[in-house]
């Protein structure tokens with residue numbers, strides 16, 4: 492459970508489960524409350540592979556950021572739906588390749604703000620910033636001083652939207668929101684996303700979605716065809732959109748992972 496360290500904590504609803512803290516609990520973190528543990532335990536009962544699935548998503552983030560830094564020469568990142576700090580954070584991966592890398596983190600959960608010191612420990616050569624904003628209002632991100640002062644919009648930026656759009660319902664137009672963010676970035680920028688899907692374990696993942704929905708977090712899981720909509724007009728990096736464990740595996744992931752254990756597509760694409 493977090494030590495709030497002087498930050499205002501009165502906006503944190505400790506009685507209700509929250510997606511960022513359920514994820515932290517299942518990944519073996521320490522920043523959760525009993526309601527999150529209860530939710531996480533219920534979900535793992537419904538789908539025992541859920542920890543494997545969540546670790547595979549986080550491992551994808553690690554490989555994708557490294558790929559962007561090493562293979563695409565990206566030195567600037569805009570990370571939407573950052574989550575509770577955990578090791579390694581995105582900037583630590585990017586700065587291990589290029590210490591001058593700059594990262595702007597965005598999340599709307601007050602607990603992430605409370606713990607955001609862990610996201611701000613940049614190398615001296617680089618820079619990090621944190622914006623508390625709702626991704627559904629992209630102008631709040633794009634107009635913020637932290638965004639404008641941290642990133643140089645004459646140079647490419649990687650927009651990372653990892654394990655968040657399954658919490659954005661159709662009426663909120665996740666594809667349109669991602670497109671508005673990407674439109675503000677120069678050509679040569681990249682989009683890196685993971686997208687929740689029930690295509691490989693429909694019953695189990697459907698039951699997990701019901702557990703989230705019962706706690707006020709309705710989900711929008713997507714088919715491959717729906718995942719493709721995010722990347723229309725962009726140049727997909729090989730191998731395209733695949734389950735996260737199949738995207739550039741580097742041998743460090745968990746062994747024996749089956750397709751039905753993974754409910755997340757992942758892909759990187761370049762804006763021309």
Ligand SMILES: C[S@@+](CC[C@H](N)C(=O)[O-])C[C@H]1O[C@@H](n2cnc3c(N)ncnc32)[C@H](O)[C@@H]1O
Nearest residue numbers: 511514572573574598599600625626653654655
């Ligand atoms: C499952 S976590 C993913 C964390 C990290 N991106 C990763 O993949 O390891 C989802 C995060 O998205 C955040 N989130 C959900 N809806 C959001 C919104 N509308 N605006 C900003 N952040 C949001 C949650 O607070 C949570 O921290």
